Amino acid sequence: MSIKTKILALILLSFASISQLGAQNYMIAFGPRVGMSNGVSLKVITKSPNVIESIIHMSHGGTRITGMYQYLRPFNGRTYSSGLHWFVGVGGHFANYSNFEYTNFDGKIVRQAYQGFGFDMTAGIEYMFSAPLSFSIDLKPYYEVQTLEIAPSHFIDIALTIRHTFF
Numbered sequence: 001m002s003i004k005t006k007i008l009a010l011i012l013l014s015f016a017s018i019s020q021l022g023a024q025n026y027m028i029a030f031g032p033r034v035g036m037s038n039g040v041s042l043k044v045i046t047k048s049p050n051v052i053e054s055i056i057h058m059s060h061g062g063t064r065i066t067g068m069y070q071y072l073r074p075f076n077g078r079t080y081s082s083g084l085h086w087f088v089g090v091g092g093h094f095a096n097y098s099n100f101e102y103t104n105f106d107g108k109i110v111r112q113a114y115q116g117f118g119f120d121m122t123a124g125i126e127y128m129f130s131a132p133l134s135f136s137i138d139l140k141p142y143y144e145v146q147t148l149e150i151a152p153s154h155f156i157d158i159a160l161t162i163r164h165t166f167f
Contacts, residue, residue: 026045026128026132026134026165026166026167027044027045027166027167028042028043028044028045028165028166028167029041029042029043029044029134029163029164029165029166030042030043030163030164030166031161031162031163031164032161032162033055033057033159033160033161034159034160034161034162035157035158035159035160036059036155036156036157036158036159037057037058037059037060037064037157037159038057038058038059038159039055039056039057039058039059039064040055040056041053041054041055041161041163042054042055043070043163045072049071049072049073050069050070050071050072051069051070051071051072051087051089052067052068052069052070053066053067053068053070053089053091053122054066054067054068055068057157060095060097060100060101061097061098061099061100061101061111062095062096062097062098062099062100063095063096063097064093064094064095064096065093065094065095066091066092066093066120066142067091067092067093068089068090068091068120068122069089069090069091070087070088070089070122071087071088071089072085072086072087072126073085073086073087082128082129082130083127083128084125084126084127085125085126085127085128086123086124086125086126087122087123087124087125087126087136087138088121088122088123089121089122089123090119090120090121090122091119091120091121091122092117092118092119092120093117093118093119093120093142093144094115094116094117095115095116095117095118095144095146096115097113097114097115097116098113099111099113100112100113100114114146115146116144116145116146117144117145118142118143118144118145118146119142119143120140120141120142121140121141121142122138122139122140123138123139124136124137124138124139124140125137125138128165132164132165132166133162133163133164133165134162134163134165135160135161135162135163136160136161136163137158137159137160137161138158138159138161139156139157139158140156140157140158140159141154141155141156141157142154142155142157
């Protein structure tokens with residue numbers, strides 16, 4: 001059994017066991033984001049259904065700071081209670097890559113520093129538990145306007161975020 005299979009089984013078991021608990025809301029959630037780019041996420045519910053999420057990513061030999069506005073809605077009709085929710089959002093980011101690795105036009109692998117900024121979108125699902133815990137899986141495509149011509153300008157980021165929730 002591979003490590004990915006074990007992690008998936010653990011997540012599914014967590015969903016099944018904790019989902020039987022009672023309803024609970026949260027206003028702030030913080031935790032690791034693991035996927036195509038790894039980092040940490042801070043999510044704040046400002047006013048139903050408005051959410052602000054900040055993400056600090058570590059990827060591509062650098063750091064990217066993202067700010068997003070999200071529209072969060074439950075599948076079951078009970079706003080911000082335990083259960084499954086969906087969300088969509090837009091935002092932007094600033095990136096500082098100190099050691100970005102790419103293949104130049106001559107076919108050589110080059111490492112170079114550069115800064116960029118860009119526009120982000122997101123769509124995903126989030127499961128809020130009655131315990132102070134939430135899981136979300138999202139697809140976050142983004143477009144980057146960069147100072148390095150050869151660097152790719154668009155990416156797709158898929159990640160799982162596990163957050164501790166606060167009231």
